[in-house]
Amino acid sequence: MQIIPIRHPYNSEQIPEDDVVMVLGFFDGVHRGHQKVIETGKKIAIEKGLKLAVMTFNQHPSIVFQKVLPENMKYLNSLEQKERLMANLGVDILYVIEFTSAFAHLAPQEFVDQYIVGLHAAVAVSGFDYTYGPKEIADVAHLPGYANDRFEVVTVSKEELAGVKISSTRIRDLMEQGRMEEVTELLGYxxxxxxxxxxxxxxxxxxxxxxxxxxxxxxxxxxxxxxxxxxxxxxxxxxxxxxxxxxxxxxxxxxxxxxxxxxxxxxxxxxxxxxxxxxxxxxxxxxxxxxxxxxxxxxxxxxxxxxxxxxxxxx
The missing domain is CATH 2.40.30.30 (Riboflavin kinase-like)
Structure with a gap:
């Protein structure tokens, strides 16, 4: 797996020229819900004969938006663990975007132009709740409009266990209770x-x-x-x-x-x-x-x- 760190604004020479299927998300935990999104992207990539790329961030957006101190953030995965899990899922290219103030202030159309089209995505795959700016103007429902027929948009529905969405928040809550077998079930490992x-x-x-x-x-x-x-x-x-x-x-x-x-x-x-x-x-x-x-x-x-x-x- 090729790991490409990106700091905004990036140099286009950093970006491989081939079209890719791009999977979008932060993926803390790389749990079964995340795996469903990535596996959907992998299936499309195989069908289309393209490489599978995943875009994630080096740190949580709340560090910029809510001024949380970086050392006070608690992650389910270190970046190194996330990289190992992505490689095991068959990801070909992992883009690790530095979540800085400059990147955070991109307008939704700018993000799409520079980080989906600019990274040569033929297909953009995400979970149903993915956002790339203010929720009311930058959710998955708005993505086809910003795409303007330049790439296909695929949205993956939520993954549930016992009728409840699998989420990083749910996993953190279970960890606080010591319910590690249930954590294992939600993570898939x-x-x-x-x-x-x-x-x-x-x-x-x-x-x-x-x-x-x-x-x-x-x-x-x-x-x-x-x-x-x-x-x-x-x-x-x-x-x-x-x-x-x-x-x-x-x-x-x-x-x-x-x-x-x-x-x-x-x-x-x-x-x-x-x-x-x-x-x-x-x-x-x-x-x-x-x-x-x-x-x-x-x-x-x-x-x-x-x-x-x-x-x-x-x-």
Missing amino acids: VYETDGTVVHGDARGRLLGFPTANIKVKSTVRLPRVGVYAVKIQVGEKWHVGMGSIGHNDTFGEGRELTVEVYILDFHQDIYGEQVTVSWNHYLRDQIKFDGAENLIVQLKQDEQDTADYFLKKTR
């Missing part, structure tokens, strides 16, 4: 976060449960605080573990939020490794224990519950 293994306070090692302390970016959306049955990828191999998101209140109030994974049957030092954690199943909430002994008893139970969960999954 197990929710993952990337990070780097860093040194912690080594307290887990003293308890007999040495953990990998994982530093994640501030923009990563984590599931709710609690203990989880997880898998962690180290190098090319996935391992079973129990993951913790919390403040370790047993050892003092007001501690920094940490992400830790105790990897079952694993005895390697992995400091500095880039890892991926998949959040498969919520086990329990964080508990403040009276002391280390009670914590160890609970950790042993968590370890057994984690092993049982994945054993049941393989049956």
Whole structure:
């Protein structure tokens, strides 16, 4: 997959000359609703013998429109994760547009002329709720008028589960409740976060449960605080573990939020490794224990519950 970063105004020499099927959206999560839109574009691209292109943004539009600080945005996918998911869906070209003030202030017709026609779209594919400016003048219903017969417009209806629209908002709400199996169902894959293994306070090692302390970016959306049955990828191999998101209140109030994974049957030092954690199943909430002994008893139970969960999954 070819990844083309674009900063407005772009140089036309950056743009491949061939016509494409262009899929439009922000695609946070690349969930099953997004996948339906991209797969529709892929099908059309195959039928027409064209490449499949997707246009997304490097950051959420609210950073410009609502003045949200970039470090305070919480995404379901990092850009790197989004790129991996797009490649797996068969996307040929991924345009990553820098969402700046200059880009944001394009009039709808200017956006269409420069970023759909200008990027050689023979067909523009989007979800039913896609907008490219003020909703009342820049929704999918207005797109054929702006197209002026220069490209075909295809609108994909909403994807539902249990009669409710699949959306990034719905997924975020479920994550806040720890309902990770439902998150998996809506995404079409197990929710993952990337990070780097860093040194912690080594307290887990003293308890007999040495953990990998994982530093994640501030923009990563984590599931709710609690203990989880997880898998962690180290190098090319996935391992079973129990993951913790919390403040370790047993050892003092007001501690920094940490992400830790105790990897079952694993005895390697992995400091500095880039890892991926998949959040498969919520086990329990964080508990403040009276002391280390009670914590160890609970950790042993968590370890057994984690092993049982994945054993049941393989049956």
